[in-house]
Amino acid sequence: MIAKKMIPYVQNNSAIRLMFEEGNRLKAKYGTDKVFDFSLGNPNVPAPEALKEAIIDILNTEEPTKVHGYMSNAGFPEVRQTIAEELNGRFGTKFSGNNLIMTVGAGSGLNVCLKTLLDPGEEVLVFAPYFLEYGAYVRNYDGVLVEVTPNTETFQPNLVDFEAKINEKTKAVIINNPNNPTGVIYSEETIQKMAAILEKKQKEYGHAIYLISDEPYRELAFDGAKVPFVTKYYANTMVVYSYSKSLSLPGERIGYVIIPDEVEDSEGTITAATIANRISGAVNAPSLMQLAVARCADAGADLGFYDKNRKTLYEGLTKCGFTCVKPEGAFYLWMKSPAADEKDFVEAGKKYNILMVPGTSFACPGYVRLAYCVSYETIVNSLPQFEKLAKDMGVA
């Protein structure tokens, strides 16, 4: 007697659980350190010491009725102002605290944007490969997810197919930059061209098309790469952020949505988004964690840790003979499957206790994703196993 909409999720869930249980079975059998689990985006880097100190100081010095109490549904005004100013300092933007809504992580932030915008039947474009959860988020509001086919040369968005798939029902586009699962950073040139297409299509169809930029990996960019700050290129942009990755707080569910003044009817849209945050049941983002991240606004991620993993894994796998996209950001490595069906490759990896996620889970078969937010030892110890796997697959 559960809702009809929930039935496919429940049916699909057993497949995910099987994968998870198989990982646990391998770990129980061989020991956790003998299993090379590249399947999860749970950071292995601990949250910064500054965050712990901030939490303890807040608890010792501020009124508990404030620290744990209700505030505006958009979040503490001073927290939003601090974050706005920090962004303005780094990106040359002109946000005030009123442009920010604190949310229960980026997942909830994306839902706030989509609930604010979508009427049933309206279309949301995503670029394959993409985080499949976007589909669930769009369906939450009876929207229709439309996939843009991948550009397997560069894994930059395929703007030809993008332009072809925009129609009068298109309400929004979701991008994820730096990208999960490919580790690619969408370049300034890409964003400029994308903005130009959107401007043209807005005029053609006579209504706003929103660019929703999901940026939990914004701080994870290597070799000095710059991640374009999208509000500067296109007016109808909403930015969704989470501290999950930069401060290693995925379980805390703390992030924000930016709705700039340049967005069409920004005041009404900000009000609607604040109400969406409330009536989703979230009410507001967790209060203590709001105060804590504001004190660590400039703490940033431990880039060095991920960079070392990135280089070691990329070089090691390439040496084995695998074809990989060189990761520029986030903490994922995207690798071509030597087998025609990448699920066969994922299965073959399990023989060597290597756990990878098939590209089909990101709407892009023929590839696998490796999350390298694991310990350095896991990377180093996995390489001899990958070497054996490469021989089995005939790439060595």
Add this chain to the structure above:
Amino acid sequence: MIAKKMIPYVQNNSAIRLMFEEGNRLKAKYGTDKVFDFSLGNPNVPAPEALKEAIIDILNTEEPTKVHGYMSNAGFPEVRQTIAEELNGRFGTKFSGNNLIMTVGAGSGLNVCLKTLLDPGEEVLVFAPYFLEYGAYVRNYDGVLVEVTPNTETFQPNLVDFEAKINEKTKAVIINNPNNPTGVIYSEETIQKMAAILEKKQKEYGHAIYLISDEPYRELAFDGAKVPFVTKYYANTMVVYSYSKSLSLPGERIGYVIIPDEVEDSEGTITAATIANRISGAVNAPSLMQLAVARCADAGADLGFYDKNRKTLYEGLTKCGFTCVKPEGAFYLWMKSPAADEKDFVEAGKKYNILMVPGTSFACPGYVRLAYCVSYETIVNSLPQFEKLAKDMGVA
């Protein structure tokens, strides 16, 4: 260009903001201690010292990658088990951790239940007066909210109208016990009769009708009153709880949903609810706060504080000549308006810097709600003002 569904919320929002701004205007003009604000359910009691100590100890002794990391979408298994055992000890239930899903407060918990259950057009019954946000939650899933008219004698649910309004489209009933806004506790007799009606109607229509019991005020019951634990009276029950009131943590958004084994297809329903928690964007309840509340599972609310306020306000208002429902639980007092339109009474109160919420905001005109989770001084100092107001209204 916001979603059509959001437009009425945005329009209605300005009325709420006006009320809020008027309160702020009065406080700025006369001083916060000269304004008697009974409009908000934000507890004035600080969170227990034990909670602060628990948070600091967790930060100092446990791995940050665990404390702030992802866990099962239903919550940490040991947290759910601890809470289940604490409930079993108090209520003689037989829950395991698997029957609990940790949620982003009760607001999110209610949304998890409704998303799990509702198909578009299905009806959800609520008993007036009720928390109007239930309407938004039901509309989130295209359900239809059906109001049962109040029993203004006792403010126990009107079971005659309840039975008459159940039909083949009825999927669920939401109760809130102890009740916001009336302060009444639904008695064991009420729950037994309600369960009998539901059993009969389930047979008549051949499908499950779920009882969703929203219980953030469960621990706030005075004079030794017992709040019936609803899963013991009716199989298809889901209990929604929040630590907002018992531990004074409304801003932290931490609570849970119980889905007992007795619920029809309990395994599928628990799986669906766990997925609903995930795809709503919440993903999981805030991690540090999950660990902290588990350590304070038996800490409880400062009943003495609220009880003193309750008695002083109830006796004071009654002495003034007002007609009040004697509060049995929660921290609300429900008072009959001496004016035919209670909004005139609310306006008249403002002359004496008294802020009350009109019963219309709970679908029950002719009454007002006073939230007495304020300081004792506010109560004491408000009484001479209420005396003047009573004279103005001709009840003294």
